[in-house]
Amino acid sequence: MIKIEGLTLRVESFNITNLDIAIDEGGFHFLLGPTGSGKTLILESIMGLHRPKGGKIRVGDREVQHLPPERREISYVPQDLALFPHLTVKENILFGIHARNLNPAAYEDHVRSLIEVMRVDHLLERYPANLSGGEKKRTALLRALAPRPKLLLLDEPLSGLDPSMKIEIQHLLKTLHAAFHPTTLCVTHDFEEAYFLGDEITICIDGKVEQAGRKDDVFLRPRSKKVAQFLGARNLYRATVLRKEEPEQRWILGVNGLHFSVPESSCLHSTEMGKDVDLFIRSEEVMIIRDGKPVKDSLKRNIFDGEIVDIIDKGRYSVIYFQTVEGKIFFEISIPNYAFRNLELSVGKGVKAALREESLWVMT
């Protein structure tokens, strides 16, 4: 178990206050935050490069915040990897075992299985300058894991890779974690990467933890507008609570005269009539209704007439900009390409948009 409690840092212009992170043994935890929010600084402090102003870093049953980096048993893979250019891949991999004066024979099987999983056996005598981007990433991961660290710190492990290589390394990280269960803390600004790989996520914005928890909780139930915006939420509205429909436990919210029916389970906190709240509508959970097609009961509560004002082809999906007739509210709707083709949509066309129950989330 890794526990970071109340970590407070002040380095140059960065100010991190009371950072709490708990990672279970063998867990894959993501620290998500905007670029330039001090995520690397947090990793470097956990590793021991910066002395925190306050707080504790517990690795297993040891408090390590006062120890130098070499005594923390925390391996670090920086964004630029920092493979030692004057050492071969093999020498890079074995560096930690030699540096910690470990018995190489005791680690032979472990290192061999790492080499197999990482598929670097044919690269062992090469120098880093002669490796591709993906091979470098794999070598750096292997080097970090070879001495069996108590905690593995990864700084943006998928940055600087082309899309196909990114997918390959993403799957490799997943395989690696499934095979060796290293307790891992990874920082990134990319929530898709965190969602794919992580178990738990901590969102840190402006030096403060905004939300932490299981990845689904964080992505489906953001605790603040700030978190929702960071996670890429496009349809965010300031709404007023108009009334409650008691038998069905639903709230009716008003935005510019348009009414939304939201189940109580989609509200972060209990709310009350007359209160102003933030309404978040997930763009990927909004449907365009085809004329003459039957509509499910669950969708009937939130159907809006409107017009398509713009369409942007994003390659794998299309983004529809939809404006309601009543209230003149804009929705951004993401539609997979196959659905987009079937719908025969065009700018200026009048259509109906229906909100799935899952698309609605209310924050106070």
Add this chain to the structure above:
Amino acid sequence: MSFRYTMMGAAVGLFVFYLGLLLSLLFFVSGGGFWAALTNPYTLFSIQLSLITATAATFFALLIGLPAAYALSRFEFPGKRILDTFLEIPMIISPIALGASLLIFFNTPLGEIIQRKGFFFVFEVPGIVLAQFATIAGLTTRLMKVSLDEISPRYEAVARSLGSSPWKAFSKITLPLALRGLIASVILAWAKALGEFGATVMVAGAMPGKTETMPIAIYTALSSANIEKTVVLILILAVFGLGTLYGARLTGKRYRYD
């Protein structure tokens, strides 16, 4: 004339200028005179003395310059900028002024105590080493700092996370990576020490057979109109200097960094 040839013309022009200076020396050299000047005991002494003192001064400059360069390259501490500026002292004030400062220092109470304790510098060989050290220490530190600056501190950070102490991370990672630049810095410093005149003559004087280094011997030979000895010493100094500097450019393996 094209852009490329204009630029290259300037570079070639500089080369021709310096080469012409050296070749013009040969005008005054005759076979027998050259050999006689070269084998003169005082000439041989000044060559030997210059090699020894320049090597000693470079050793001391390396001994203190390397840790100082590392501190300036890697750490933030109060007064760092002032310290960094002071490294330029030998370049800002002339070597004569630097030597005069040393001479004056040995006439202060502290300087006199040092001399009374048996450490003789004024008009002595250690004075030559001290004068050369004073001239090259700042430059050596500055050059070594540049070499260390080129090596990302992240290499050491990773090495430490893998279990290396700061000393081990420095010796196993930073030092091998910066070695080429460090060797070049040391060679450059040695060549500069070898050719040092102003500070040396102020502190150690110009006593043939005792404190007369090659540059001082050139000065005294020319003062007494001994052109052949002057030319011989200049050529030897040029051969040593150019040889070592060219060697510096060939040193070590260049790594490609990420």
